[in-house]
Amino acid sequence: MAADLTFYTNPQSRGRIVRWMLEEVGEPYETVVLDYASTMKAPDYLAINPMGKVPAIRHGDAVVTEAAAICAYLADAFPEKGLAPPLGDKARAPYFRWLFFAAGPVEAAVTNKALEVSFPPEKKAFVGYGSFDETMDALERAIAPGPYVCGEAFTAADVYVGSQIGFGMMFGSIPKRPGFEAYFGRLMSRPAALRAREIDDALAPMPQAKPAQA
Template identity: 55%
Template sequence: MPVTSSKESTLVFYTNPQSRGQIARWALEEAGAEYRQEILEYGAPMKTEEFLTINPMGKVPAIVHNGKVVTECAAICAYLADTFPEKGLAPSIDNRAEYYRWLFFSAGPLEAAIVNRSLGVDVKEEQERMVGYGNYSQVLDVLSQRLLSSSYVAGEQFTAADIYVGSHVLWGLHFGSMEMRPGFEEYAARVSERPAYKVAKELDEQLIGNN
């Protein structure tokens, strides 16, 4: 297991198993990184002076690698792909257009649309030009078109972008925050068969079960 209890680990992973930290853990497992985990409960433990020096937002996940802090799940996915290039989690530099496009489409329009929908935020038609995602249905339709055109979001090869996009699709379908669209179910099945996904999921489920 890449998880270690060693205080000397060069990578520390701050998370809560019932958070977006599940995305970062999947990325860590795909990268084959050895890491020490620090589990933070919601509330006061995420607002301590010590943790706020790592993430002033007081949220997880965050990683500290060789003294460098990375927060935000999409950034963590991209950072790990670049830091562990032997795992092939990012296309070559001159082939990253689709990789960047869909990674940040999901970090921006997709997540915002899903969260607003879940919170009951109603964007009126005349307000859509002010909102980065336009409207919820359009975002899902655009993602559906992409997932029908290739096996993975950046092409025919799995990349770190699929960790982020795949997590949103898997969670969205499971919790009902994403309406079904053509290609979603098949894509979710492909990414959830990844050995690293299964390992990461099992680790978080064990932590949830121990609480």
């Protein structure tokens, strides 16, 4: 089974999201740590991900890239773990909604803010997320009912949404709103989250967060 599931990562990357998801799944997996300057751009890995980026997984003959897609895939590949609402469950609507909201509008809004990209008001309609503040408000409303995105049940959506919020608050690209801090704190108390952090920290400590700019 270990040889059937291979995880390609670097501990200073979004691979940390997938590490956490793999620990939640709890199945054995092989880890391949890649270096940004060499093995990540080598022909062997480019055959897996032509973008030369991590994370990626190989599960048998299937290859999946993109952290949100990997989380969704693993939840469906191991349904007995209960990390995705089953077919027919009304919780699948918020599950997919907020998982891909975090991968789309949140990712774009946070990236543009970090790069100080701005748009004139008349161009707002061309920006999928509208504005940074609107995106943060929507994200906060999504987690407000709690304790998780789908209500009482923890799912793969929480792995991805929580990781986005956690990374954002760490690096100052997402504000430390009380709702975000409470939600992320709940997630980080999970045994799988603690194991994942311990594994990746042992491989390479995360860089220190830079103070947020005013």
